[in-house]
Amino acid sequence: MEMNKSENVTRTDRRKARIREQLVAGAMKAFTEVGYMKTTVDDITSRADVGHGTFYHHFKNKQDLLGKLVDELADKVNDYVQPKNMQLSIYERMRYEARGILEYYVNNRSILLALKEAVMVDKQFEGKWLKISESLFKRIEHDIKGSVDKGYCHNINVDVTIRSLTCMFEGYGHYLMTEASGSEEIKAVADSLTDLCYRAIFKTQ
Template sequence: MAKSQEAIIVNRHITLNQNQIMLSAIEVFSEIGYMKATVKDITTRANVGHGTFYHYFKNKNNLLDQLVDELFEKVKHNIEPKTLPENLYETMKDEARRILDFYYQNRGILLALNEAMMVNHHYKEKWLELSERLFKRIERDIKGSMKKGYCHNMNVDVTIRALACMFEGYGNYIMWQPSSPREIEMTAESLTDFCYKAVFKLKA
C-alpha cells in the first residue's frame, strides 16, 4: 500500500512480517470492510501463510486490537503539541491541520474501528477514548488561552465540546471521502478562521 495513505507503524519491536500483515490488513479493511474481510484475504495480500498470521495474531479481532494500539501511539505524534509559531492564528491552523491529517493518514484503521464498534462494545469504548483524547487536546488549548485573556466570555465546556465535535465530524468526512493534502490545508484554514473569530478576541 502507499505509505502516504497510512502512517508508518511506530512500534519498533514489530517484525517485518508482522508489519506487512498489519499494513495489508489496513488495505483489505479499506477495500472490502472489516466485517467482510477474512484472514485469508489478509494473508493473500501480505503474501504470507496462515501459520505466519497466527504466530503474531490470535484472530482478526486481535489484529485490529494491535492496530488500534498503534493508532493511540500515533496520537502522540500527530496530535500532541510540538514546537509551534508564536502567532496564535498560525498555531491554531497548524494544530487543525495535524488533527485532519491524523484522520487522513489513518483512515484505514479508523474505518475498520468505526465498523467494528457497531457490533462490539469493546471497540466503541476505543472510539470514545480516541474522541476524548481529541477533546482533552482542545480543552487544554482553550483553557490556556482563557487564562491569558485571549477569549470571549463563554461557556467553556460547551465551546470546547462543540469545537471537538466539529473537528471529529470533519475528520469522519475525510475518512469516507479522502481529500488531497491541498484540500486538507484549505479546510484547516477555513476551520481555523471559524474558530478564531468565534472564540478569540480580535485586535481592532
C-alpha cells in the first residue's frame, strides 16, 4: 500500500530528528573526551555512528552545531530560575533561584564546558556566553533592586553587589559542573550561598 505524502514527511522528519540526536550525542561525547578545540567532524560522526557526509545535512561545521545547542540552551534559562510559586518570601525566592542557577550549570555541563572552551578561540561565542550569564542572573538582579527600593536592604552599592553575586555564582557553578556534582551538593552549596548573601544584603531581625 502506498504511503500518502503526510505519512512520508512524518517518517522523514522522525528519521532526521533521530540522526540529529545521534550527532548531538556524538558531539557531546567527543567534546568531553578530547575537548572542543581538538574535536573534528570525524570524531563526532564516528561516535554518532553515521556517515561523514550525513553531518553536513544537519550542520555546517562543529561551530554551527555548538552554536545551535547553545541557542537552544539559552531558551531554557527561565525553566530553571523562574519560581513557580510567586508567593515565596525574598529568602525562599533567592534560595530557589540559587539552586536553579547551579542546577543549570551542572545539568548542562557538557554544552557549557564546550562553550567556555570555544569562547577562548572563537569570538562569535562570547556574545552567546554573555546572553546566558545575563539571563541566569536577571532574576537575582530584579529581586535585589526591588528590595532596595522597598528599604529591605542595607546601604549597599547595588551594581557592585549584583556583579559580586554574579561572579560568586558563576565561579561556583563552574566548579560544580567541572566536578559533575550531585543534587545534594548543589542543594548544600545553594543554601550556604543564599544564607551568606541574604545576611550580607538584607536587614534581618
